[in-house]
Amino acid sequence: QVQLQESGPGLVKPSETLSLTCTVSDGSISDSSYYWGWTRQAPGRGLEWISCIHYSGVPYYNPSLKSRVTISVDTSKNQFALRLSSVTSADTAVYYCGRHWGFGGSYGVDVWGQGTTVTVSS
Amino acid sequence: DIQMTQSPSSVSASVGDRVTITCRASQDISTSLAWYQQKPGKAPNLLIYAASSLQSGVPSRFSGSGSGADFTLTISSLQPEDFATYYCQQASSFPYTFGQGTKLEIE
Numbered sequence: 001q002v003q004l005q006e007s008g009p010g011l012v013k014p015s016e017t018l019s020l021t022c023t024v025s026d027g028s029i030s031d032s033s034y035y036w037g038w039t040r041q042a043p044g045r046g047l048e049w050i051s052c053i054h055y056s057g058v059p060y061y062n063p064s065l066k067s068r069v070t071i072s073v074d075t076s077k078n079q080f081a082l083r084l085s086s087v088t089s090a091d092t093a094v095y096y097c098g099r100h101w102g103f104g105g106s107y108g109v110d111v112w113g114q115g116t117t118v119t120v121s122s
Numbered sequence: 123d124i125q126m127t128q129s130p131s132s133v134s135a136s137v138g139d140r141v142t143i144t145c146r147a148s149q150d151i152s153t154s155l156a157w158y159q160q161k162p163g164k165a166p167n168l169l170i171y172a173a174s175s176l177q178s179g180v181p182s183r184f185s186g187s188g189s190g191a192d193f194t195l196t197i198s199s200l201q202p203e204d205f206a207t208y209y210c211q212q213a214s215s216f217p218y219t220f221g222q223g224t225k226l227e228i229e
Binding site for chain 1: 123154156158160165166167168171172175177209211213214216217218219220221222223
């Protein structure tokens with residue numbers, strides 16, 4: 001059973017760049033059946049879809065974050081990554097990585113990481 | 123972006139009750155809809171995909187229906203472990219937006 005694990009700093013200063021990595025275990029990120037993506041959840045709030053990418057490299061972004069977000073894939077490490085620049089306190093959230101399945105990821109996220117809490121504070 | 127609206131925002135029910143949650147899309151999304159269950163401090167768990175297909179391992183008391191813009195999630199007989207927050211998500215076009223969530227509480 002494939003597993004996902006997020007990693008990265010838990011504290012980021014305002015105006016800096018948040019960088020997270022998701023490591024895929026017991027499965028291949030190069031499997032063409034899947035997209036790989038990020039979702040976040042601010043404290044006490046709902047889920048917000050951020051971005052996803054196919055291993056072939058085509059990314060998709062939430063327009064509300066698009067100017068600040070970059071998603072990438074490293075097939076050699078079986079990882080994908082998220083970078084969010086110019087962070088503010090509004091970016092404080094639990095960040096989840098996930099595997100999207102179905103054509104174009106249209107069946108939803110069937111495997112989730114446990115989530116990593118990122119706090120933006122000086 | 124496609125907007126997803128869930129109702130109700132919260133609902134109180136008892137063990138054994140039948141509960142229905144609705145999700146409306148701001149445009150036609152065919153059957154590209156997923157439902158998730160989330161418990162406090164945990165990642166969401168996929169229940170239903172393609173509007174009505176039960177994800178492997180999910181109890182059969184969960185069911186989904188609908189197409190176009192209107193969808194429902196039904197729990198036929200509530201169990202204690204079902205008290206959680208439920209989200210719909212459209213996966214018809216990027217960004218894959220979520221509904222605001224429905225909190226299912228014990229009455």
